[in-house]
Amino acid sequence: xxxxxVIGVGEFLWDMLPDGKKAGGAPVNFAYHASQNxxxxxxxxxxxxxxxxxxxxxxxxAHGINLQVEKIDKxxxxxxxxxxxxxxxxxICRGVAWDYIPLTEKSLALARSAGAISFGTLAQRNDxxxxxxxxxxxxxxxxxxxxxxxxxxxxxxxxxxxxxxxxMANVLKINDEELEIVKAMFGLxxxxxxxxxxxxxxxxxxxxxVLTGGSVFSSIYTLEGVSTLPTPKVNVIDxxxxxxxxxxALTGALLAGKSIAEAHRxxxxxxxxxxxxxxxxxxxxx
Numbered sequence: 001x002x003x004x005x006v007i008g009v010g011e012f013l014w015d016m017l018p019d020g021k022k023a024g025g026a027p028v029n030f031a032y033h034a035s036q037n038x039x040x041x042x043x044x045x046x047x048x049x050x051x052x053x054x055x056x057x058x059x060x061x062a063h064g065i066n067l068q069v070e071k072i073d074k075x076x077x078x079x080x081x082x083x084x085x086x087x088x089x090x091x092i093c094r095g096v097a098w099d100y101i102p103l104t105e106k107s108l109a110l111a112r113s114a115g116a117i118s119f120g121t122l123a124q125r126n127d128x129x130x131x132x133x134x135x136x137x138x139x140x141x142x143x144x145x146x147x148x149x150x151x152x153x154x155x156x157x158x159x160x161x162x163x164x165x166x167x168m169a170n171v172l173k174i175n176d177e178e179l180e181i182v183k184a185m186f187g188l189x190x191x192x193x194x195x196x197x198x199x200x201x202x203x204x205x206x207x208x209x210v211l212t213g214g215s216v217f218s219s220i221y222t223l224e225g226v227s228t229l230p231t232p233k234v235n236v237i238d239x240x241x242x243x244x245x246x247x248x249a250l251t252g253a254l255l256a257g258k259s260i261a262e263a264h265r266x267x268x269x270x271x272x273x274x275x276x277x278x279x280x281x282x283x284x285x286x
Contacts, residue, residue, distance in 0.1 A: 003038065003039055003040040004038075004039050004040065004114075004115035004116070004255040004256075005039070005040050005042065005110065005113050005114045005115055005116075006030075006031065006034040006035075006039040006040065006041045006042070006114065006115060006116045006117075006118075006248075006251055006252065006255065007031070007041075007042050007043075007044055007110060007111060007114050007116070007117040007118070007136070007140075008026070008027030008028060008029075008030040008031040008034075008041070008042070008043050008044070008117075008118045008119075008248075009027055009043075009044040009045070009101070009107075009117065009118070009119050009123070009132070009133055009136055010025065010026065010027040010044075010045060010098065010101075010119055010120055010122060010123030010129070010133065011025040011026065011027065011028075011045065011077060011098045011120075011122050011123050012025040012027070012028050012043060012045035012046070012047060012056065012060075012069060012077060012097075012098050013025045013056075013076070013077030013078055013079055013096070013098065014052060014055075014056060014076065014077070014078045014079070015078075015079050015081055015240075016078050016079060016080050016081060017081045018081070018082070021078075022240070023055075023056055023059040023060065023281070024240065024241065025043075025045065025077070025098070026120055026122070026149060026151050026241075026243075026244045027043055027044070027045065027118060027119070027120070027123070027244075028043040028045065028060060028065060029241040029244035029245065029248070029281070030118045030149065030244045030245075030247050030248040030251075031043040031065060031066070031248065032063060032064075032065050032248065032281050033241075033244065033245040033247075033248025033249050033252070033270060033274075034116070034248040034249070034251050034252040035064065035065070035066070035248075035252070036248070036249070036252070036270075036284060037248065037249045037251075037252030037253055037256070037266065037270070038252045038253070038255070038256040039115070039116075039251065039252040039255055039256075040066065041065065041066060041248065041252075042066045042067070042068060042110060043060065043065055043066070043067050043068070043069065044068045044069070044101065044107050044110070044136065045067075045068075045069050045070075045097075045098050045101055045123075046069060046070045046071070046072050046074070046097040046098050046100060046101045046102065047069055047070075047071055047072075047076045047077070047097045047098075048071070048072065048073070048074050048075045048076040048096070048097045049071050049072070049073060050075060050076055052075075052076035052078070053071060053076040053097065056076055057069060063281045065281075068104070068106055068107050068110060070101070070102050070104065071097075072097050072100055072102065074095065074096055074097040074099070074100055075093075075095075075096050075097065076096065076097055077093065077096035077097055077098045077099075078093050078096070079091065079092050079093065080093065090153070090154070092122070092153060092154060092156070094125075098123055098129065099123070099125065099126035099128065099129055100126065100128045100129060101123065101128065101129040101132045101133075102128075102132065103131070103132040103135050103136070107132075107136060108135070108136065108139050111136045111137075111139035111140050112139050112140070112141070113141075114140045114141070114144055115141075115144055115145065115255045116140075116144055116145035116146075116147060116251045116255060117136060117137055117140050117144065117145070117146055117147065118147040118148075118149050118173075118247060118248075118251070119133045119136075119137060119147070119148060119149070119165070120148070120149050120150060120151035121150055121151060121152060121153070121156060121157040121161055121162065121165065122151055122153050122156050122157075124157075124161055124165070125156040125157075130161075134168065137168045137169075138168075145170065145171050145207075145251060145254070145255075146168060146169045146170045146171065147169065147171040147172075147173055147247065147251065148165045148166060148168070148169035148171065148172050148173065149173040149243075149244070149247050150162070150165075150172065150173065150174050150178050150182070151178075151243075152178050152181060159185050159186075162182065162185065166200070166204040166206075167204060169204070169206065170205070170206055170207045170208070171206060171207055171208045171209070171210065172200060172204075172206055172208075172209045172210065173210040173212075173243075173246075173247050174209070174210070174211055174212075175211070175212045175213070175214065175243065176193075176211065176212070176213045176214065179193070179196065179197075179211060182200070183196050186200075186203075188200075193211070194221070194226065197209045197211060197219075197221045198221060201221060201222070201223060207222065208220060208221065208222050208260075209221040209222075210246075210247070210250065212243055212246060212271075213231070214231065215231050215233075216230070216231055217229065217230055217231060218231065218246070218264070218267070218268060220250075220260055220264050222260065227260055227261050227264045229264055229265065229268050231268065231271075231272065232268065232269070232272040234272050234273075234275055234276050235276055236275045236276065237275065237276055237277055237278050240274075240278075241274055241281075242271045242274045242275050243271070245267075245270050245271050245273075245274040245282075246267045246268070246270065246271040247267075248270075249263075249266050249267040249269075249270035249271070250263050250264065250266070250267035253266045253267065273285055
């Protein structure tokens, strides 16, 4: 049986950490974990015609990640990470390759056969990538999951961008801190968590809203009800890519025919496992 195609489109980059660099980018992490859970995951992005770009593509391919990544005349994306009293601070470099993801016939053809596509706000900070993302989301079949994994970073988002993205999506993935920002943005500040989640579903015609609460809980809201699970207690090595792994595992499981409750459990267990490993592209569990 052919595996469903799942696409993550957006940033593809190196996190430049004090102890060295790590490959990542939320859409690529998402595609990797969808592939680990029964889907054919693809990452659509761009890198520079430079050494960092070659290394980044090689690292992804070594982990079995399917890429539609164009090489363009911009530097490969990097994020400078510094630690202040143990807490990381991020400087997401601007004007990099994934700000200029070109729309290609190959990526359009992939989108037309996809069962799901995931996108966020960060790669929409530039008009070029934003236009490509919109065209690819428009190209997926009507019954595909169109997942807006909001991922608010620094000042790279606006109310207009979030509203437009919600209008394109049929699934919203958001964490508890981001929910408070969105509630204030759309005048839902006085409402409780459940009420505001249901209001967002109704206002934007969503099939599903996925809310993660870090080390405490996660909930999946639909018009039919809500599934809530506690976050397992594990020995956390790092939480890099945990949210992306949750989204990827959930998507793969849903497209494989699992119920929301079953898919939710798989997503929770996957994210917990990722937290016990270093980096987002974890080895398969034995």
